Amino acid sequence: MSAHLRETIADLEAGGEVTRDGLARLLCADESTAQALYSAADRVRKRWAGEEVHLRALLEFSNHCRRNCRYCGLRGDHEALSRYRMRPDEIVRAAVEAGELGYRTVVLQSGEDTWWTSEMLAEVVRQIKSQTPVAVTLSIGERSEEEYRALREAGADRFLLRIETSSPTLYQELHPDSDWSERRARLEVLRRLGYQVGSGVMIGLPGQSPEMLADDLLFLRDLNLDMIGVGPFIPHPNTPLAGEQGGTLQLALRFLACLRLLCPQALIPATTALAALDPDGWERGLCAGADVLMPNLTPSEYKEKYALYPGKVWNDLDATAFRRQVGTIVERVGRRVSSGYGHTRLSAAQCAAPNLTTTSAS
Ligand code: SAH
Numbered sequence: 001m002s003a004h005l006r007e008t009i010a011d012l013e014a015g016g017e018v019t020r021d022g023l024a025r026l027l028c029a030d031e032s033t034a035q036a037l038y039s040a041a042d043r044v045r046k047r048w049a050g051e052e053v054h055l056r057a058l059l060e061f062s063n064h065c066r067r068n069c070r071y072c073g074l075r076g077d078h079e080a081l082s083r084y085r086m087r088p089d090e091i092v093r094a095a096v097e098a099g100e101l102g103y104r105t106v107v108l109q110s111g112e113d114t115w116w117t118s119e120m121l122a123e124v125v126r127q128i129k130s131q132t133p134v135a136v137t138l139s140i141g142e143r144s145e146e147e148y149r150a151l152r153e154a155g156a157d158r159f160l161l162r163i164e165t166s167s168p169t170l171y172q173e174l175h176p177d178s179d180w181s182e183r184r185a186r187l188e189v190l191r192r193l194g195y196q197v198g199s200g201v202m203i204g205l206p207g208q209s210p211e212m213l214a215d216d217l218l219f220l221r222d223l224n225l226d227m228i229g230v231g232p233f234i235p236h237p238n239t240p241l242a243g244e245q246g247g248t249l250q251l252a253l254r255f256l257a258c259l260r261l262l263c264p265q266a267l268i269p270a271t272t273a274l275a276a277l278d279p280d281g282w283e284r285g286l287c288a289g290a291d292v293l294m295p296n297l298t299p300s301e302y303k304e305k306y307a308l309y310p311g312k313v314w315n316d317l318d319a320t321a322f323r324r325q326v327g328t329i330v331e332r333v334g335r336r337v338s339s340g341y342g343h344t345r346l347s348a349a350q351c352a353a354p355n356l357t358t359t360s361a362s
Protein backbone atom coordinates (compact mmCIF):
# COMPACT_ATOMS: atom_id res chain seq x y z
CA MET A 1 0.00 0.00 0.00
CA SER A 2 1.40 3.41 -0.86
CA ALA A 3 2.12 5.84 1.97
CA HIS A 4 -0.10 8.33 0.20
CA LEU A 5 -3.18 6.09 0.28
CA ARG A 6 -2.49 5.16 3.89
CA GLU A 7 -2.55 8.89 4.68
CA THR A 8 -5.80 9.41 2.76
CA ILE A 9 -7.48 6.64 4.80
CA ALA A 10 -6.14 8.11 8.07
CA ASP A 11 -7.39 11.59 7.10
CA LEU A 12 -10.82 10.21 6.26
CA GLU A 13 -10.99 8.30 9.53
CA ALA A 14 -10.13 11.47 11.42
CA GLY A 15 -12.96 13.32 9.66
CA GLY A 16 -10.58 15.39 7.55
CA GLU A 17 -11.06 16.68 4.03
CA VAL A 18 -10.50 14.43 1.05
CA THR A 19 -10.18 15.20 -2.63
CA ARG A 20 -12.07 13.68 -5.55
CA ASP A 21 -8.76 12.24 -6.78
CA GLY A 22 -7.99 10.72 -3.40
CA LEU A 23 -11.36 8.96 -3.37
CA ALA A 24 -11.01 7.78 -6.97
CA ARG A 25 -7.62 6.29 -6.11
CA LEU A 26 -9.04 4.49 -3.07
CA LEU A 27 -11.81 2.99 -5.22
CA CYS A 28 -9.19 1.50 -7.56
CA ALA A 29 -6.55 0.60 -4.98
CA ASP A 30 -4.99 -2.84 -4.44
CA GLU A 31 -6.37 -5.46 -2.08
CA SER A 32 -4.15 -4.59 0.91
CA THR A 33 -5.29 -0.95 0.71
CA ALA A 34 -8.88 -2.14 0.49
CA GLN A 35 -8.43 -4.20 3.68
CA ALA A 36 -7.09 -1.11 5.49
CA LEU A 37 -10.04 0.90 4.14
CA TYR A 38 -12.58 -1.69 5.41
CA SER A 39 -10.91 -1.76 8.84
CA ALA A 40 -11.06 2.05 9.10
CA ALA A 41 -14.72 2.04 8.03
CA ASP A 42 -15.47 -0.67 10.58
CA ARG A 43 -13.88 1.38 13.39
CA VAL A 44 -15.86 4.47 12.38
CA ARG A 45 -19.07 2.41 12.19
CA LYS A 46 -18.38 1.08 15.68
CA ARG A 47 -17.74 4.56 17.07
CA TRP A 48 -20.75 6.32 15.52
CA ALA A 49 -23.29 3.58 14.83
CA GLY A 50 -22.39 1.03 17.52
CA GLU A 51 -22.69 -2.74 17.42
CA GLU A 52 -26.39 -3.03 16.69
CA VAL A 53 -27.60 -4.07 13.26
CA HIS A 54 -30.98 -2.64 12.29
CA LEU A 55 -33.33 -4.88 10.33
CA ARG A 56 -35.85 -3.59 7.80
CA ALA A 57 -38.45 -6.06 6.51
CA LEU A 58 -38.83 -5.54 2.78
CA LEU A 59 -42.27 -5.99 1.18
CA GLU A 60 -42.26 -5.74 -2.62
CA PHE A 61 -45.94 -5.08 -3.06
CA SER A 62 -46.19 -4.41 -6.82
CA ASN A 63 -43.92 -5.03 -9.81
CA HIS A 64 -45.94 -2.86 -12.20
CA CYS A 65 -43.94 0.12 -13.42
CA ARG A 66 -44.70 2.99 -15.77
CA ARG A 67 -41.01 3.88 -16.20
CA ASN A 68 -38.38 2.46 -18.52
CA CYS A 69 -35.12 2.80 -16.62
CA ARG A 70 -32.70 1.06 -18.99
CA TYR A 71 -31.10 -1.15 -16.32
CA CYS A 72 -34.17 -2.47 -14.52
CA GLY A 73 -36.05 -5.74 -14.97
CA LEU A 74 -39.33 -4.13 -13.91
CA ARG A 75 -39.26 -1.52 -16.69
CA GLY A 76 -42.63 -1.13 -18.38
CA ASP A 77 -41.36 -2.39 -21.75
CA HIS A 78 -40.29 -5.74 -20.28
CA GLU A 79 -43.30 -7.57 -21.67
CA ALA A 80 -42.23 -11.09 -20.71
CA LEU A 81 -42.45 -10.25 -17.00
CA SER A 82 -45.53 -11.55 -15.25
CA ARG A 83 -46.92 -8.66 -13.20
CA TYR A 84 -48.56 -8.76 -9.77
CA ARG A 85 -50.01 -6.50 -7.13
CA MET A 86 -50.41 -7.62 -3.54
CA ARG A 87 -53.85 -6.86 -2.13
CA PRO A 88 -54.01 -4.21 0.62
CA ASP A 89 -54.99 -6.83 3.22
CA GLU A 90 -52.06 -9.06 2.13
CA ILE A 91 -49.63 -6.17 2.62
CA VAL A 92 -51.03 -5.37 6.05
CA ARG A 93 -50.93 -9.05 7.05
CA ALA A 94 -47.30 -9.37 5.96
CA ALA A 95 -46.41 -6.20 7.91
CA VAL A 96 -48.12 -7.54 11.03
CA GLU A 97 -46.20 -10.81 10.65
CA ALA A 98 -42.98 -8.79 10.38
CA GLY A 99 -43.88 -7.00 13.63
CA GLU A 100 -44.53 -10.35 15.32
CA LEU A 101 -41.10 -11.57 14.22
CA GLY A 102 -39.51 -8.58 15.96
CA TYR A 103 -38.96 -6.27 12.98
CA ARG A 104 -39.32 -2.62 13.90
CA THR A 105 -39.44 -1.30 10.32
CA VAL A 106 -41.23 -2.41 7.18
CA VAL A 107 -40.19 -1.07 3.80
CA LEU A 108 -42.99 -0.92 1.23
CA GLN A 109 -41.34 -1.01 -2.19
CA SER A 110 -42.77 -1.13 -5.71
CA GLY A 111 -42.34 -0.05 -9.30
CA GLU A 112 -43.88 3.31 -10.15
CA ASP A 113 -47.40 1.94 -10.10
CA THR A 114 -50.02 4.65 -10.44
CA TRP A 115 -52.84 2.10 -10.06
CA TRP A 116 -52.10 2.62 -6.39
CA THR A 117 -53.47 6.06 -5.60
CA SER A 118 -51.97 7.89 -2.66
CA GLU A 119 -55.30 7.46 -0.83
CA MET A 120 -55.10 3.67 -1.20
CA LEU A 121 -51.49 3.60 -0.08
CA ALA A 122 -52.23 5.96 2.81
CA GLU A 123 -54.94 3.58 4.02
CA VAL A 124 -52.46 0.68 3.95
CA VAL A 125 -49.98 2.76 5.97
CA ARG A 126 -52.69 3.70 8.48
CA GLN A 127 -53.78 0.06 8.85
CA ILE A 128 -50.21 -1.10 9.40
CA LYS A 129 -49.50 1.61 11.96
CA SER A 130 -52.70 0.84 13.88
CA GLN A 131 -52.12 -2.92 13.97
CA THR A 132 -48.40 -3.24 14.68
CA PRO A 133 -45.77 -0.95 16.24
CA VAL A 134 -43.45 -0.62 13.24
CA ALA A 135 -41.90 2.34 11.45
CA VAL A 136 -42.91 2.50 7.77
CA THR A 137 -40.47 3.30 4.99
CA LEU A 138 -41.73 3.93 1.46
CA SER A 139 -39.79 3.22 -1.73
CA ILE A 140 -42.35 3.84 -4.46
CA GLY A 141 -40.59 6.29 -6.76
CA GLU A 142 -41.63 9.73 -7.87
CA ARG A 143 -44.97 11.23 -6.81
CA SER A 144 -46.28 14.75 -6.36
CA GLU A 145 -45.72 16.77 -3.19
CA GLU A 146 -49.42 16.40 -2.31
CA GLU A 147 -49.17 12.62 -2.55
CA TYR A 148 -46.00 12.53 -0.44
CA ARG A 149 -47.76 14.76 2.10
CA ALA A 150 -50.84 12.50 2.30
CA LEU A 151 -48.61 9.49 2.90
CA ARG A 152 -46.60 11.30 5.56
CA GLU A 153 -49.81 12.36 7.29
CA ALA A 154 -50.97 8.74 7.20
CA GLY A 155 -47.90 7.87 9.28
CA ALA A 156 -45.11 6.97 6.86
CA ASP A 157 -41.82 7.74 8.62
CA ARG A 158 -39.13 7.39 5.98
CA PHE A 159 -38.67 7.48 2.22
CA LEU A 160 -36.02 5.93 -0.03
CA LEU A 161 -35.40 7.55 -3.39
CA ARG A 162 -32.07 6.81 -4.98
CA ILE A 163 -30.59 9.51 -7.19
CA GLU A 164 -28.85 6.58 -8.99
CA THR A 165 -25.91 8.78 -10.13
CA SER A 166 -24.81 12.32 -9.37
CA SER A 167 -24.12 12.90 -13.06
CA PRO A 168 -27.18 14.42 -14.79
CA THR A 169 -25.71 13.38 -18.15
CA LEU A 170 -25.37 9.71 -17.20
CA TYR A 171 -28.76 9.86 -15.49
CA GLN A 172 -30.38 11.09 -18.71
CA GLU A 173 -28.78 8.28 -20.72
CA LEU A 174 -30.21 5.68 -18.37
CA HIS A 175 -33.64 7.20 -17.79
CA PRO A 176 -35.41 8.08 -21.02
CA ASP A 177 -38.52 9.22 -19.16
CA SER A 178 -37.32 11.02 -16.07
CA ASP A 179 -35.27 14.04 -15.14
CA TRP A 180 -32.31 14.25 -12.74
CA SER A 181 -33.13 17.73 -11.41
CA GLU A 182 -36.71 16.75 -10.67
CA ARG A 183 -35.60 13.65 -8.82
CA ARG A 184 -33.06 15.68 -6.88
CA ALA A 185 -35.73 18.27 -5.99
CA ARG A 186 -37.97 15.52 -4.62
CA LEU A 187 -35.39 14.70 -1.98
CA GLU A 188 -35.81 18.24 -0.63
CA VAL A 189 -39.59 17.97 -0.74
CA LEU A 190 -39.46 14.73 1.24
CA ARG A 191 -37.15 16.29 3.81
CA ARG A 192 -39.41 19.34 4.15
CA LEU A 193 -42.39 17.07 4.75
CA GLY A 194 -40.58 15.53 7.72
CA TYR A 195 -39.59 12.18 6.27
CA GLN A 196 -36.29 10.60 7.22
CA VAL A 197 -34.74 10.54 3.78
CA GLY A 198 -32.61 7.91 2.12
CA SER A 199 -30.93 8.03 -1.26
CA GLY A 200 -28.07 6.30 -3.01
CA VAL A 201 -26.48 5.27 -6.26
CA MET A 202 -25.66 2.22 -8.33
CA ILE A 203 -22.01 1.25 -8.70
CA GLY A 204 -20.54 0.01 -11.98
CA LEU A 205 -22.99 1.62 -14.39
CA PRO A 206 -21.89 1.77 -18.04
CA GLY A 207 -19.74 4.85 -18.60
CA GLN A 208 -19.21 5.46 -14.87
CA SER A 209 -15.54 6.24 -14.18
CA PRO A 210 -13.86 6.09 -10.73
CA GLU A 211 -13.86 9.90 -10.78
CA MET A 212 -17.62 9.91 -11.31
CA LEU A 213 -18.02 7.51 -8.38
CA ALA A 214 -15.86 9.85 -6.30
CA ASP A 215 -18.26 12.64 -7.28
CA ASP A 216 -21.15 10.40 -6.16
CA LEU A 217 -19.51 9.94 -2.76
CA LEU A 218 -19.03 13.69 -2.25
CA PHE A 219 -22.53 14.38 -3.52
CA LEU A 220 -24.11 11.90 -1.10
CA ARG A 221 -22.05 13.31 1.77
CA ASP A 222 -23.25 16.85 1.02
CA LEU A 223 -26.91 15.82 1.05
CA ASN A 224 -26.89 15.10 4.83
CA LEU A 225 -28.95 11.96 4.30
CA ASP A 226 -30.41 9.90 7.12
CA MET A 227 -29.98 6.67 5.15
CA ILE A 228 -27.77 5.81 2.18
CA GLY A 229 -28.31 2.66 0.12
CA VAL A 230 -25.77 1.77 -2.55
CA GLY A 231 -25.23 -1.40 -4.51
CA PRO A 232 -23.63 -2.84 -7.62
CA PHE A 233 -25.43 -2.50 -10.93
CA ILE A 234 -26.31 -6.03 -12.07
CA PRO A 235 -27.26 -6.38 -15.75
CA HIS A 236 -30.68 -7.90 -16.36
CA PRO A 237 -30.84 -10.13 -19.48
CA ASN A 238 -34.14 -8.64 -20.75
CA THR A 239 -33.10 -5.00 -20.68
CA PRO A 240 -31.17 -2.74 -23.06
CA LEU A 241 -28.14 -3.03 -20.74
CA ALA A 242 -28.07 -6.84 -20.87
CA GLY A 243 -24.58 -6.98 -22.44
CA GLU A 244 -22.91 -4.61 -19.98
CA GLN A 245 -20.38 -5.70 -17.37
CA GLY A 246 -22.01 -4.51 -14.18
CA GLY A 247 -20.41 -3.58 -10.87
CA THR A 248 -18.11 -5.87 -8.89
CA LEU A 249 -18.37 -6.78 -5.23
CA GLN A 250 -14.89 -5.32 -4.67
CA LEU A 251 -15.81 -1.92 -6.07
CA ALA A 252 -19.12 -1.86 -4.20
CA LEU A 253 -17.42 -2.68 -0.87
CA ARG A 254 -14.80 0.01 -1.37
CA PHE A 255 -17.53 2.53 -2.16
CA LEU A 256 -19.48 1.45 0.93
CA ALA A 257 -16.42 1.83 3.15
CA CYS A 258 -15.66 5.32 1.78
CA LEU A 259 -19.30 6.23 2.38
CA ARG A 260 -19.09 5.22 6.05
CA LEU A 261 -15.95 7.32 6.46
CA LEU A 262 -17.60 10.33 4.82
CA CYS A 263 -21.00 9.95 6.51
CA PRO A 264 -20.22 8.41 9.92
CA GLN A 265 -23.75 8.76 11.30
CA ALA A 266 -25.76 7.53 8.32
CA LEU A 267 -27.78 4.32 8.36
CA ILE A 268 -26.13 2.26 5.63
CA PRO A 269 -27.45 -1.15 4.53
CA ALA A 270 -25.51 -4.05 3.12
CA THR A 271 -27.90 -4.19 0.18
CA THR A 272 -29.62 -7.15 -1.48
CA ALA A 273 -27.56 -6.59 -4.65
CA LEU A 274 -24.36 -7.24 -2.64
CA ALA A 275 -25.71 -10.64 -1.63
CA ALA A 276 -26.70 -11.32 -5.25
CA LEU A 277 -23.02 -11.09 -6.24
CA ASP A 278 -21.66 -13.14 -3.33
CA PRO A 279 -23.45 -15.35 -0.77
CA ASP A 280 -21.25 -13.68 1.89
CA GLY A 281 -22.09 -10.21 0.56
CA TRP A 282 -24.06 -9.19 3.65
CA GLU A 283 -21.31 -10.23 6.09
CA ARG A 284 -18.72 -8.49 3.99
CA GLY A 285 -20.84 -5.34 3.81
CA LEU A 286 -21.37 -5.38 7.59
CA CYS A 287 -17.58 -5.57 8.04
CA ALA A 288 -16.95 -2.68 5.64
CA GLY A 289 -19.16 -0.07 7.30
CA ALA A 290 -22.79 -1.21 6.96
CA ASP A 291 -25.19 -1.29 9.93
CA VAL A 292 -28.52 -2.27 8.32
CA LEU A 293 -29.90 -5.40 6.63
CA MET A 294 -33.13 -5.63 4.66
CA PRO A 295 -34.50 -9.20 4.71
CA ASN A 296 -37.10 -9.84 2.04
CA LEU A 297 -40.51 -10.71 3.55
CA THR A 298 -42.43 -10.54 0.28
CA PRO A 299 -44.66 -13.64 0.09
CA SER A 300 -42.90 -16.37 -1.92
CA GLU A 301 -45.42 -16.42 -4.79
CA TYR A 302 -44.38 -12.84 -5.67
CA LYS A 303 -40.68 -12.70 -4.81
CA GLU A 304 -39.44 -14.25 -8.07
CA LYS A 305 -41.43 -11.75 -10.09
CA TYR A 306 -39.86 -8.75 -8.39
CA ALA A 307 -36.73 -9.15 -10.47
CA LEU A 308 -34.97 -5.79 -10.69
CA TYR A 309 -31.86 -7.82 -11.58
CA PRO A 310 -31.00 -11.54 -11.73
CA GLY A 311 -29.44 -13.56 -8.90
CA LYS A 312 -31.62 -12.51 -5.95
CA VAL A 313 -30.79 -14.91 -3.14
CA TRP A 314 -32.83 -16.67 -0.44
CA ASN A 315 -36.06 -16.48 -2.46
CA ASP A 316 -37.02 -19.84 -0.94
CA LEU A 317 -36.89 -18.63 2.68
CA ASP A 318 -40.19 -17.82 4.37
CA ALA A 319 -40.43 -14.98 6.90
CA THR A 320 -39.52 -17.12 9.92
CA ALA A 321 -36.59 -18.85 8.19
CA PHE A 322 -35.28 -15.53 6.91
CA ARG A 323 -35.36 -14.05 10.42
CA ARG A 324 -33.30 -17.01 11.65
CA GLN A 325 -30.87 -16.69 8.73
CA VAL A 326 -30.33 -13.00 9.33
CA GLY A 327 -29.75 -13.63 13.05
CA THR A 328 -27.01 -16.11 12.13
CA ILE A 329 -25.35 -13.61 9.79
CA VAL A 330 -25.35 -10.89 12.44
CA GLU A 331 -23.95 -13.28 15.05
CA ARG A 332 -21.23 -14.47 12.68
CA VAL A 333 -19.83 -10.95 12.48
CA GLY A 334 -20.00 -10.60 16.29
CA ARG A 335 -22.79 -8.03 16.36
CA ARG A 336 -26.38 -8.04 17.66
CA VAL A 337 -29.78 -7.35 16.15
CA SER A 338 -31.27 -4.09 17.38
CA SER A 339 -34.64 -4.18 19.11
CA GLY A 340 -35.12 -0.45 18.53
CA TYR A 341 -36.45 1.43 15.52
CA GLY A 342 -33.10 2.49 14.13
CA HIS A 343 -34.32 6.01 13.44
CA THR A 344 -32.02 8.67 12.04
CA ARG A 345 -28.90 9.64 13.97
CA LEU A 346 -28.77 13.12 12.48
CA SER A 347 -29.72 15.93 14.81
CA ALA A 348 -32.91 17.87 14.10
CA ALA A 349 -30.75 20.83 13.06
CA GLN A 350 -28.95 18.79 10.39
CA CYS A 351 -32.26 17.41 9.09
CA ALA A 352 -33.86 20.84 9.00
CA ALA A 353 -30.96 22.29 7.06
CA PRO A 354 -30.43 20.14 3.99
CA ASN A 355 -27.78 21.40 1.69
CA LEU A 356 -30.00 23.18 -0.77
CA THR A 357 -27.06 24.45 -2.73
CA THR A 358 -25.91 20.98 -3.84
CA THR A 359 -27.00 20.66 -7.42
CA SER A 360 -24.88 18.27 -9.38
CA ALA A 361 -21.37 17.03 -9.51
CA SER A 362 -20.71 17.79 -13.12
N1 SAH B 1 -39.38 2.15 -8.42
C1 SAH B 1 -38.76 2.71 -7.28
C2 SAH B 1 -38.32 1.69 -6.25
C3 SAH B 1 -37.95 0.33 -6.76
S1 SAH B 1 -36.46 0.22 -7.67
C4 SAH B 1 -37.59 3.59 -7.69
O1 SAH B 1 -37.10 3.43 -8.80
O2 SAH B 1 -37.20 4.43 -6.90
C5 SAH B 1 -35.27 0.27 -6.35
C6 SAH B 1 -33.83 0.42 -6.79
O3 SAH B 1 -33.40 -0.77 -7.44
C7 SAH B 1 -33.53 1.50 -7.79
O4 SAH B 1 -33.44 2.75 -7.16
C8 SAH B 1 -32.21 1.02 -8.40
O5 SAH B 1 -31.12 1.67 -7.78
C9 SAH B 1 -32.18 -0.46 -8.07
N2 SAH B 1 -32.05 -1.29 -9.29
C10 SAH B 1 -32.90 -1.38 -10.31
N3 SAH B 1 -32.39 -2.17 -11.30
C11 SAH B 1 -31.17 -2.58 -10.87
C12 SAH B 1 -30.13 -3.40 -11.44
N4 SAH B 1 -30.25 -3.94 -12.64
N5 SAH B 1 -29.01 -3.61 -10.70
C13 SAH B 1 -28.89 -3.07 -9.46
N6 SAH B 1 -29.83 -2.29 -8.88
C14 SAH B 1 -30.95 -2.04 -9.57
Ligand code: SF4
Pocket residue numbers: 065066067068069072073074075076110111112141308
Ligand atom coordinates in the same frame (compact mmCIF):
# COMPACT_ATOMS: atom_id res chain seq x y z
FE1 SF4 C 1 -39.45 1.25 -12.34
FE2 SF4 C 1 -37.87 1.77 -10.20
FE3 SF4 C 1 -37.22 -0.11 -12.04
FE4 SF4 C 1 -37.11 2.45 -12.75
S1 SF4 C 1 -35.86 1.43 -11.14
S2 SF4 C 1 -38.02 0.79 -13.98
S3 SF4 C 1 -38.84 3.29 -11.59
S4 SF4 C 1 -38.96 -0.15 -10.65
